[in-house]
Amino acid sequence: MAFELQFAPVVADAPILLHGFWLTIKLSVSAICLGGSIGLLAATARSMAPRRYQWPVDLYVELIRNTPFLVQLYIIFFGLPALGIRMSAEYAGLLAMTINLGAYTTEIFRAGIESIHRSQIEAGLSLALTRRQVFQHVVLKPAVARVWPSLVSQFILIMLASSVCSFISVEELSGAAALIQSDTFRSLEVYILVTVLYLLLALAFKIALSFLGRWLLPGAAGRARVTSGGKTGETPRS
Amino acid sequence: MIRSFGVDEILFLLQSTGWTLVLTITASLLGGILALGVALARISTHSVAREIARVYIAIVQGVPVLMVLFLSFYGLAHAGLELPPIIAASIALSIYASAYLGDIWRGAIESVPRQQWEASASLALTRRQQYRYVILPQSVKIALPPTVGFLVQLVKNTSIVSIVSVVELTRAGQLINNVTFQPFKVFVAVAVIYLAICYPMSRASRRLEERFRVYRGG
Numbered sequence: 214m215a216f217e218l219q220f221a222p223v224v225a226d227a228p229i230l231l232h233g234f235w236l237t238i239k240l241s242v243s244a245i246c247l248g249g250s251i252g253l254l255a256a257t258a259r260s261m262a263p264r265r266y267q268w269p270v271d272l273y274v275e276l277i278r279n280t281p282f283l284v285q286l287y288i289i290f291f292g293l294p295a296l297g298i299r300m301s302a303e304y305a306g307l308l309a310m311t312i313n314l315g316a317y318t319t320e321i322f323r324a325g326i327e328s329i330h331r332s333q334i335e336a337g338l339s340l341a342l343t344r345r346q347v348f349q350h351v352v353l354k355p356a357v358a359r360v361w362p363s364l365v366s367q368f369i370l371i372m373l374a375s376s377v378c379s380f381i382s383v384e385e386l387s388g389a390a391a392l393i394q395s396d397t398f399r400s401l402e403v404y405i406l407v408t409v410l411y412l413l414l415a416l417a418f419k420i421a422l423s424f425l426g427r428w429l430l431p432g433a434a435g436r437a438r439v440t441s442g443g444k445t446g447e448t449p450r451s
Numbered sequence: 452m453i454r455s456f457g458v459d460e461i462l463f464l465l466q467s468t469g470w471t472l473v474l475t476i477t478a479s480l481l482g483g484i485l486a487l488g489v490a491l492a493r494i495s496t497h498s499v500a501r502e503i504a505r506v507y508i509a510i511v512q513g514v515p516v517l518m519v520l521f522l523s524f525y526g527l528a529h530a531g532l533e534l535p536p537i538i539a540a541s542i543a544l545s546i547y548a549s550a551y552l553g554d555i556w557r558g559a560i561e562s563v564p565r566q567q568w569e570a571s572a573s574l575a576l577t578r579r580q581q582y583r584y585v586i587l588p589q590s591v592k593i594a595l596p597p598t599v600g601f602l603v604q605l606v607k608n609t610s611i612v613s614i615v616s617v618v619e620l621t622r623a624g625q626l627i628n629n630v631t632f633q634p635f636k637v638f639v640a641v642a643v644i645y646l647a648i649c650y651p652m653s654r655a656s657r658r659l660e661e662r663f664r665v666y667r668g669g
Contacts, residue, residue, distance in 0.1 A: 279649035281610035291634035376515035400525040415513035
């Protein structure tokens with residue numbers, strides 16, 4: 214009954230695996246750029262808008278955060294064509310990842326923006342900065358610096374979530390694994406290998422994003438997190 | 452014959468929601484027990500236990516839930532255990548939950564002020580008693596909001612086990628779509644059911660967080 218693990222047939226299919234690996238990276242990096250921008254814009258718009266115009270952003274965030282990524286993916290890939298909007302599986306996957314990440318980062322940026330104390334804004338205004346300048350220099354930069362660790366976790370979670378795109382036959386890392394599995398019948402070996410690749414990717418993302426944070430937001434690392442604002446300590450959510 | 456998306460189909464969705472909930476509850480109970488072990492190991496005085504728990508959390512959190520599922524599924528089969536998919540799915544979700552809950556609870560335990568440990572030690576409580584009577588009751592309050600928040604993630608991630616043909620809510624949606632060819636309607640209905648489960652939980656998590664923040668000041 215017990216038999217040896219055989220990695221050789223799996224390694225023979227390395228090109229498929231590498232192709233999938235690269236697609237996972239491309240999907241994740243694109244989704245991080247696009248979704249992160251959506252989050253930043255939505256959170257900024259929400260903080261500028263009068264209270265009664267904040268609901269569209271809140272609705273977006275709640276709808277996305279309280280439904281599974283897989284169902285969002287199905288609505289985009291299977292549902293939208295019924296309404297006449299068609300796209301390839303890759304683009305459907307990217308769109309779903311972007312919309313999903315956008316909602317989570319909106320919430321993270323919002324927490325950061327709300328954690329900036331009123332007195333900071335008043336001090337900025339009293340120095341004759343315009344509202345725009347205050348927002349950019351006094352609110353936004355420190356806010357982003359403060360929530361950077363949560364953002365990094367969220368970015369890694371969306372990279373991991375990209376595996377779900379294999380459900381609609383995107384041949385990213387998990388999709389490639391499924392292909393090789395049906396080809397070689399070495400399921401356990403394939404999935405062990407792919408799991409290790411995901412781990413390495415998560416580690417690489419973490420290191421790269423921390424460096425990016427230090428480069429983009431000098432002084433962010435090592436700064437004591439202010440807890441009086443409250444919501445910055447929120448756990449990242451997938 | 453193409454069926455339309457009617458009352459029967461909606462009833463089928465609701466019925467499958469039962470399995471989504473069963474999976475969630477199983478994974479949170481089993482995962483919760485594991486998580487308590489992980490959290491306690493993570494902060495134990497034993498450095499090997501600490502290290503093992505740290506690596507366990509890092510690995511499970513650095514891997515997609517889908518991979519945890521496949522490894523449980525094929526790993527168990529490889530070991531000669533031909534378990535029904537629902538069992539493998541429950542095991543996978545429990546492992547997933549244990550790493551995240553373990554990390555949340557570690558944070559909660561660690562955020563109980565040091566003085567509480569010192570005061571209870573000076574009352575000659577053993578470490579077990581310190582946990583039982585002093586530390587854990589206080590950490591529960593801190594841990595509750597993020598725990599409920601994580602349960603929302605768990606409910607949503609049960610959708611992934613549809614790939615090993617466990618007929619939970621998402622799989623039921625797929626099956627109905629296959630006979631009705633009304634994907635938009637069907638999957639929006641599925642999303643609405645998830646929303647009905649998750650939204651109240653998210654609200655509760657936020658409420659609890661606001662309520663308990665008062666106690667944490669200082």
